[in-house]
Amino acid sequence: MGLIIRSSAIHAAGCYTTTAIRKGTRVAEYTGHRLSKRQADLSYEDSPITYLFGLGKGEIVIDGHSMAMFINHSCAPNCETEEKNGRVWIKAIRNIAPAEEITYDYCLYDGGDDEAICNCGAGKCRGTMYSREEIRRRKALQKKAHSNGASKNGSKPKR
Numbered sequence: 001m002g003l004i005i006r007s008s009a010i011h012a013a014g015c016y017t018t019t020a021i022r023k024g025t026r027v028a029e030y031t032g033h034r035l036s037k038r039q040a041d042l043s044y045e046d047s048p049i050t051y052l053f054g055l056g057k058g059e060i061v062i063d064g065h066s067m068a069m070f071i072n073h074s075c076a077p078n079c080e081t082e083e084k085n086g087r088v089w090i091k092a093i094r095n096i097a098p099a100e101e102i103t104y105d106y107c108l109y110d111g112g113d114d115e116a117i118c119n120c121g122a123g124k125c126r127g128t129m130y131s132r133e134e135i136r137r138r139k140a141l142q143k144k145a146h147s148n149g150a151s152k153n154g155s156k157p158k159r
Protein backbone atom coordinates (compact mmCIF):
# COMPACT_ATOMS: atom_id res chain seq x y z
CA MET A 1 0.00 0.00 0.00
CA GLY A 2 1.32 3.46 -0.88
CA LEU A 3 -0.09 6.75 0.32
CA ILE A 4 0.87 10.14 -1.06
CA ILE A 5 -0.12 13.71 -0.20
CA ARG A 6 -1.04 16.02 -3.07
CA SER A 7 -3.40 18.88 -3.84
CA SER A 8 -7.09 18.03 -3.57
CA ALA A 9 -10.33 19.50 -4.92
CA ILE A 10 -11.93 18.99 -1.49
CA HIS A 11 -9.40 20.93 0.58
CA ALA A 12 -5.85 22.26 0.00
CA ALA A 13 -4.07 18.92 0.37
CA GLY A 14 -5.39 15.37 0.45
CA CYS A 15 -4.19 11.82 0.92
CA TYR A 16 -4.25 9.49 -2.11
CA THR A 17 -3.50 5.83 -2.55
CA THR A 18 -1.16 4.66 -5.31
CA THR A 19 -2.36 1.07 -5.03
CA ALA A 20 -5.69 -0.72 -4.74
CA ILE A 21 -6.96 -1.13 -1.17
CA ARG A 22 -9.31 -3.91 -0.13
CA LYS A 23 -12.42 -3.24 1.95
CA GLY A 24 -11.63 -3.70 5.65
CA THR A 25 -7.94 -2.75 5.37
CA ARG A 26 -6.44 -0.35 7.89
CA VAL A 27 -5.16 2.45 5.66
CA ALA A 28 -3.42 4.66 8.26
CA GLU A 29 -3.24 5.31 11.97
CA TYR A 30 -4.23 8.72 13.32
CA THR A 31 -1.20 9.49 15.45
CA GLY A 32 -0.02 12.61 17.27
CA HIS A 33 0.30 14.18 20.69
CA ARG A 34 -2.55 13.54 23.10
CA LEU A 35 -4.09 16.56 24.78
CA SER A 36 -6.97 17.06 27.14
CA LYS A 37 -10.00 18.70 25.54
CA ARG A 38 -9.32 21.75 27.73
CA GLN A 39 -5.71 22.07 26.55
CA ALA A 40 -6.87 21.77 22.94
CA ASP A 41 -9.55 24.45 23.44
CA LEU A 42 -6.94 26.82 24.89
CA SER A 43 -4.33 26.09 22.20
CA TYR A 44 -6.68 26.32 19.23
CA GLU A 45 -9.25 28.87 20.38
CA ASP A 46 -8.52 31.20 17.42
CA SER A 47 -7.35 28.67 14.82
CA PRO A 48 -9.60 28.14 11.80
CA ILE A 49 -7.75 24.90 10.97
CA THR A 50 -7.00 22.13 13.45
CA TYR A 51 -6.09 18.47 13.10
CA LEU A 52 -7.70 17.21 16.29
CA PHE A 53 -9.35 13.85 16.72
CA GLY A 54 -11.58 13.25 19.77
CA LEU A 55 -11.07 9.91 21.53
CA GLY A 56 -13.85 8.07 23.34
CA LYS A 57 -16.20 10.56 24.92
CA GLY A 58 -13.94 13.44 23.83
CA GLU A 59 -12.00 14.21 27.04
CA ILE A 60 -8.78 13.36 25.20
CA VAL A 61 -7.94 14.53 21.69
CA ILE A 62 -5.13 13.53 19.34
CA ASP A 63 -3.35 16.48 17.75
CA GLY A 64 -2.65 14.93 14.33
CA HIS A 65 0.95 14.60 13.23
CA SER A 66 1.15 11.98 10.45
CA MET A 67 -0.25 11.08 7.02
CA ALA A 68 -3.71 10.59 8.49
CA MET A 69 -4.07 14.28 9.36
CA PHE A 70 -4.17 15.06 5.61
CA ILE A 71 -7.12 12.75 4.94
CA ASN A 72 -10.06 14.93 3.97
CA HIS A 73 -13.68 14.74 4.99
CA SER A 74 -16.34 13.46 2.61
CA CYS A 75 -20.07 12.97 3.13
CA ALA A 76 -19.73 9.88 0.89
CA PRO A 77 -16.41 8.53 2.19
CA ASN A 78 -14.45 5.39 1.28
CA CYS A 79 -13.13 4.96 4.84
CA GLU A 80 -14.29 5.16 8.44
CA THR A 81 -12.43 5.49 11.73
CA GLU A 82 -11.98 2.61 14.13
CA GLU A 83 -10.99 3.25 17.74
CA LYS A 84 -9.36 0.37 19.59
CA ASN A 85 -7.45 0.47 22.89
CA GLY A 86 -6.94 4.23 22.61
CA ARG A 87 -5.60 4.05 19.06
CA VAL A 88 -7.40 5.32 15.98
CA TRP A 89 -7.28 3.68 12.57
CA ILE A 90 -8.64 4.84 9.23
CA LYS A 91 -10.21 1.73 7.70
CA ALA A 92 -11.51 1.13 4.15
CA ILE A 93 -15.30 0.57 4.02
CA ARG A 94 -15.21 -0.43 0.35
CA ASN A 95 -12.60 -1.47 -2.19
CA ILE A 96 -10.59 1.60 -3.20
CA ALA A 97 -8.94 1.96 -6.62
CA PRO A 98 -5.42 3.25 -7.22
CA ALA A 99 -5.23 7.09 -7.40
CA GLU A 100 -8.46 7.58 -5.42
CA GLU A 101 -8.45 10.16 -2.65
CA ILE A 102 -8.84 8.63 0.83
CA THR A 103 -11.74 10.19 2.78
CA TYR A 104 -13.80 9.62 5.88
CA ASP A 105 -16.69 11.40 7.56
CA TYR A 106 -15.22 13.80 10.14
CA CYS A 107 -18.46 14.09 12.16
CA LEU A 108 -17.13 17.30 13.72
CA TYR A 109 -18.54 18.46 17.04
CA ASP A 110 -18.16 21.31 19.51
CA GLY A 111 -17.30 23.91 16.87
CA GLY A 112 -18.50 27.27 18.24
CA ASP A 113 -19.26 29.85 15.53
CA ASP A 114 -17.47 28.08 12.70
CA GLU A 115 -19.83 26.77 9.99
CA ALA A 116 -17.34 24.05 8.91
CA ILE A 117 -18.63 24.22 5.33
CA CYS A 118 -18.16 21.02 3.33
CA ASN A 119 -16.79 21.02 -0.23
CA CYS A 120 -16.75 17.26 -0.74
CA GLY A 121 -18.90 17.42 -3.88
CA ALA A 122 -20.82 14.22 -3.06
CA GLY A 123 -24.40 14.01 -4.36
CA LYS A 124 -25.67 13.64 -0.80
CA CYS A 125 -23.34 16.27 0.72
CA ARG A 126 -24.89 17.66 3.92
CA GLY A 127 -23.14 21.04 3.40
CA THR A 128 -21.16 20.91 6.63
CA MET A 129 -18.59 18.59 8.20
CA TYR A 130 -20.49 18.48 11.49
CA SER A 131 -22.12 15.24 12.57
CA ARG A 132 -25.91 14.98 12.29
CA GLU A 133 -26.09 15.04 16.08
CA GLU A 134 -24.01 18.26 16.18
CA ILE A 135 -26.18 19.87 13.46
CA ARG A 136 -29.26 19.25 15.66
CA ARG A 137 -27.46 20.60 18.74
CA ARG A 138 -26.36 23.75 16.88
CA LYS A 139 -29.88 24.42 15.57
CA ALA A 140 -31.23 24.17 19.12
CA LEU A 141 -28.47 26.51 20.37
CA GLN A 142 -29.14 29.08 17.63
CA LYS A 143 -32.75 29.39 18.74
CA LYS A 144 -31.71 30.62 22.17
CA ALA A 145 -28.44 32.37 21.13
CA HIS A 146 -29.91 35.76 20.23
CA SER A 147 -29.40 37.37 23.60
CA ASN A 148 -26.05 35.71 24.39
CA GLY A 149 -23.69 37.36 21.89
CA ALA A 150 -20.93 35.57 20.00
CA SER A 151 -19.27 32.44 21.25
CA LYS A 152 -15.72 31.39 20.47
CA ASN A 153 -14.46 29.20 17.69
CA GLY A 154 -13.87 26.08 19.78
CA SER A 155 -11.37 23.35 18.97
CA LYS A 156 -13.78 21.35 16.76
CA PRO A 157 -12.32 17.84 16.93
CA LYS A 158 -13.18 15.03 14.53
CA ARG A 159 -14.57 11.64 15.49
Ligand SMILES: [Zn+2]
Pocket residue numbers: 074075076118119120121122124125126127128
Ligand atom coordinates in the same frame (compact mmCIF):
# COMPACT_ATOMS: atom_id res chain seq x y z
ZN1 LIG B 1 -20.01 17.02 2.01
